[in-house]
Amino acid sequence: MHYTLAELAQLTATQLVGAGDCQLSELASLRNATKSSVSFVSSTTALVELQTTSAGAIVVVPELIYEIKNGLLSEDPYKTYAELSVLxxxxxxxFAGEIHPSAVIAKTAILAANVSVGPNAVIGEDAIVGMGSIIGPNVTIYPETRIGVDCLIGGNSVIGSDGFGFAKSADGWIKIRQLGGVLIGNNVEIGACCSIDRGALDDTIIEDGVKLDNQVHIAHGCRVGARTAMAGCVALAGSTVIGADVTVGGMTGFTGHLSVCDKVHIGANALVTQSISVPGTYMGGAGGVMKATDWRRNAVWFRQLDSLARRLKLLEKRLPEIG
Amino acid sequence: MHYTLAELAQLTATQLVGAGDCQLSELASLRNATKSSVSFVSSTTALVELQTTSAGAIVVVPELIYEIKNGLLSEDPYKTYAELSVLxxxxxxxFAGEIHPSAVIAKTAILAANVSVGPNAVIGEDAIVGMGSIIGPNVTIYPETRIGVDCLIGGNSVIGSDGFGFAKSADGWIKIRQLGGVLIGNNVEIGACCSIDRGALDDTIIEDGVKLDNQVHIAHGCRVGARTAMAGCVALAGSTVIGADVTVGGMTGFTGHLSVCDKVHIGANALVTQSISVPGTYMGGAGGVMKATDWRRNAVWFRQLDSLARRLKLLEKRLPEIG
Amino acid sequence: MHYTLAELAQLTATQLVGAGDCQLSELASLRNATKSSVSFVSSTTALVELQTTSAGAIVVVPELIYEIKNGLLSEDPYKTYAELSVLxxxxxxxFAGEIHPSAVIAKTAILAANVSVGPNAVIGEDAIVGMGSIIGPNVTIYPETRIGVDCLIGGNSVIGSDGFGFAKSADGWIKIRQLGGVLIGNNVEIGACCSIDRGALDDTIIEDGVKLDNQVHIAHGCRVGARTAMAGCVALAGSTVIGADVTVGGMTGFTGHLSVCDKVHIGANALVTQSISVPGTYMGGAGGVMKATDWRRNAVWFRQLDSLARRLKLLEKRLPEIG
Known part of the structure; x- marks a missing residue:
């Protein structure tokens, strides 16, 4: 696959800089680029690599026009990179383009036109998969799950498994049959090894344009708003309601039965224990690592913070008497 | 499926309130209930929704008898809900009710009567699955794994994979063959995408009535006591011994080679680094999220807690001199 | 399978103590050993069990020669245990020893001699699997993934799935096609339910001798150095570079675009947010659990650490005036 730089300018609606007849055969990182590569600068940290790259052409913001010889000017080089990645x-x-014969698809499941199903995937009874959606290999779609148009489900993910619902009794736990389903909107991407449980009563809902990384766990009755993106290993306990345009860092958890409003951004490795009703950026956790000797010295005081605070208060009380 | 309210009272051994001939065709949450729904109130937060629900009948505790028109009185509405969920x-x-022809079952595996095996599941040599157990789709049961009666294994879970055991040598890691197995008791439920490793020498043991949510990881040689329940993404390092009737919140980890006694309850997103020998409720972690600006201001001091404590001590020493 | 103790001494190059004709038919933990078991002492905590074990023979360090009747002397009993585990x-x-007929292997995939592929595993187009490697059941190997010699991939793991890459636009997220691959070296072991994403542009690389436990998530463009070992549920965000001979405790995360040098050891349940350039041991997180009442009293101050520090500073300023 070859393009001239002029062709790429036209196909991505960007402005050509330099030799339009420059031949480009691959997209590459600045570091690994060669003369036949097109690359891009999307952050200030990439500016250093810009000086040493061998890339034949580079996508930059208009302000950097004098830093490149051949390239494309884009208001959003990262978006242009996304477009180039398709080209x-x-x-x-x-695994797109076919329903593999090894997939097990229930007779009552409905697959729209142009649906792909990977090898050894399983689609249960009365499940519905919308047009253009791609179900990865070894994926399990439980009965009645409804998946919209143009979705992509990564390998070995499970959609529609039983929620974790039990009632206590004298003899142990009594299983609560999970009577709800899972409803996934359009243009949703779900990574590998994710699990999304069916609702206990009401459906678990993943709205249009949601993007989930690998190993994400969504419990029963959750609702994830449109275009919300969650990084790897995020976990939502039951009945968590997340708004639209939210981003969640990796390994962050939600304790359930709480709601997060639109346009909230949450850092990595945090725990959300209460509802959030004001858009903005939130963080949690104890912060980054330190040398083990330092950590041990500091973390031990975390177990005595209340005592430290009381001692401080006592000193504050005594000082006025003295002064 | 239709029941009269009188029939439901009889089937769940609860007391009828109001019109016994009221026709009910579904179980629903208070919020989404209609005239033909039976719903339930199991927490004080549901009391608000009780005022506005359209439910045809509602299960409540006897104290709430005057809050409902038609319904059922139960000492434990959540338990009654569990019973209704079956009805x-x-x-x-x-995926119950058959051994799917796409499942790969070793000839030496023993499946008791009434076992179900989902599509594309794999059951290894000499594995044993007890009466009435259901193995989900794409599940992998490694050789020699023994599973009891009436168990339910969620889609894409793995039971009996090799434990993580290596000895250091000058040339890197030497694999320790994992010679133990996995023994799972009766009436155990394991969610989707869980992994339970076989023992290095002694078996990994999951006792009767244990309930594991999705993405739970149990390392080699662990023992999980009867009726213990673990929420999503909990992880046990090797040789962890957990007692009976323990509950563990989501994402909580155990560092291994420790034991937790019966009737311990541990919060979400914590790390258990030492044995627990006294029943009760335990928590850990840094707590919930806050605004990123606040978090940065506070978390930086976590790295200097020891220094703060020393400064406080110094002040305390000087004050007596002054006073 | 039976060995005399003399045979075991020869096969493991250790020194015989006691009766060389002692018959041994299994390897067992000190606790569960019988007369026909060989066991081992590899830590001081095992010394207590040494007094009460029924083991017929025991592997110990030379210093413990007078503590055993029959056994083997080894400078590294744990390494000897690894060798015995093979015997x-x-x-x-x-699942070693065959390419199971239910596995779906693309015609363009290349499998070297002596490769094993478990039931219902999937190997995509142009994937390469090196000599002696074992692909577990229900594993998914995406197209173009290259796996070296003598690797072992646990059940239901996914290698080569799409990285989590999207560009923002006014209409939501635009998928970035993931054009890189995954390159796995020789003698790599990957546990069950792991996911390793293909690179966005450059390959994701797992070097020789790396050992990953279950449920580990490696994002696109990461590089994991030789002989590095990661415990269960570790997660690496995109473009994380980890050196050689690193160990990482369970559930620890890396926020991406950072590098960790060789010979770093990181504790469990921590978050690495910055590059580490000095070998050593690092820890993070808030430490272990405590009684819930204590935790609530202490953790609340974590949200007010900055305020505590300011109050302390104020006292320090006032004291000189007084003194």
Whole structure:
């Protein structure tokens, strides 16, 4: 697959800089680029690599026009990179384009036109998969799950498994049958090894344009708003309601039965224990690592913070008497 | 599936309130209930929704008898809900009722009567699955794993994989063959995408009535006591011994080679680093999220707690001199 | 399978103590050992069990020669245990030895001699699997993934799935096609339910001798150095570079675009947010659990650490005036 730089300018609606007949055959990082690569600068940290790259052409913001010889000017180089990634993708989305004969699809499941199902995937009874959606290999879609248009489900993910619902009794736990389903909107991407449980009564809902990384766990009765993105290993306990345009850092958890409003951004490795009703950026956790000797010295006081605070208060009380 | 309210009272051994001939065709949450729904109130937060629900009948504690028109009185409405969930489950447990022809079952594996095996599940040599147990789709049961009666294993879980055991040598890690197995008791439920490793020498043991949510990781040689329940993404390092009737919140970890006694309850997102020998409720972690600006201001001091404590002590020493 | 103690001494290059004709038929923990078991002492905590074990023979360090009647002297009993585990492994690595007919292997995939592929595993187009490697059941190997010699991939793991890459636009997220691959070296072991994403542009690389426990998530463009070992549920965000001979405790996360040098050891349940350039041991997180009442009293001050520090500073300023 070859493009001239002029062709790429036209295909991505960007402004050409330099030699329009420059031949480009791949998209590459600045570090690994060669003369036949097009690359891009999307952050200030990339500016250093810009000086040493061998890239034949580079996508930059207009302000950097004098830093490149051949390239493309884009108001959003990262977005242009996304567009270029499609142009240079010679293979296409893995496992797209067929319903593999090894997949087990229930007779009552409904697959719209142009649906792909990977090898050894399982689709249960009365499940519905919308047009253009791609179900990865070894994925399990439980009965009645409804998946919209143009979705992509990564390998070995499970959609519609039983929620974790039990009532206590003298003899142990009594299983609560999970009577709700899972409803997934359009243009949703779910990574590998994710699990999304069916609702206990009401459906678990993933709205349009949601993007989930790998190993994400969504419990029963949760609702994830449109275009919300969650990084790897995020976990939502039951009945968590997340708004639209939210981003969640990796490994962050939600304790359930709480709601987060639109446009909230939450850092990595935190625990959300209460509802959030004001948009903005939130963080939690104890922060980054330190040398083990330092950590041990500091963390031990975390167990005595209340005592420290009381001692401080006592000193504050005594000082006025003295002064 | 239709029941009269009188029938439901009889089937759940609860007391009828109001019109016994009221026709009910589904179980629903208070919020989404209609005239033909039976719903329930199991917490004080549901009392608000009780005022506005359209539910045809409601299960409540006897004290709330005057708050409902038609319904059922139960000492434990949540338990009654569990019983109703079975009555209104028209589909039954997903993938129950057959050994799917796509499942790969070793000839030496022993499946008792009434075992179900989902599509594309794999059951290894000499594995044993007890009566009535249901193995979900794409599940992997490694050789020699023994599973009791009436268990339910969620989609894509793995039971009996090799434990993480290596000895250091000058040339890197030497694999320790994992010679133990996994022994799972009766009436155990394991969620989707869980992994339970076989023992290095002694078996990994999951006792009767244990309930594991999705993405739970149990390392080699662990023992989980009867009726213990663990929420999503909990992880046990090797040789952890957990007692009976323990509950563990989501994302909590155990560092291994420690034991937790019966009737311990541990919060979410914590790390258990030492044995617990006294029943009760335990918590850990840094607590919930806050605004990022606040978090940065506060968390930086966590790295200097020891220094803060020393400064406080110094002040305390000087004050007596002054006073 | 039976060995005399003299045979075991020869096979493991250790020194015989006591009766060389002692018959041994299994390897067992000190606690569960019988007369026909060989066991081992590899830590001081095992010394207590040494007094009460029924083991027929015991591997110990030379210093403990007078504590045993029959046994083997080894400078590294744990390494000797690893060697014994192979001798007493009557079954061998599970699912080794065949390419199961239910596995779906693309015609363009290349499998070297002596490769094993478990039931219902999927190997995509142009994937390469090196000599002697074992692909577990229900594993998904995406197209173009390259796996070295003598690797072991646990059940239901996914290698080569799409990285989590999206560009923001006014209409939501635009998918960035993931054009890189995954390159796995020789002698790598990957546990069950792991996910390793393909690179966005550059390959994700797992070097020789790396050992990953279950449920580990490696994002796109990461590089994990030789012989590095990661415990369960560790997660690496995109473009994390980890050196050689690093160990990482369970549930620890890396926020991406950072690098960790060789010979770093990181504790469990921590978050690495910055590069580490000095070998050593690092820890993070808030430490272990405590009684819930204590935790609530202490953790609340974590949210007010900055305020505590300011109050302390104020006292320090006032004291000189007084004194």
């Amino acid at each position: 240079f993708d010679i293979r296409g989305i893995p | 209104f489950d028209i589909r039954g447990i997903p | 007493f492994d009557i079954r061998g690595i599970p």
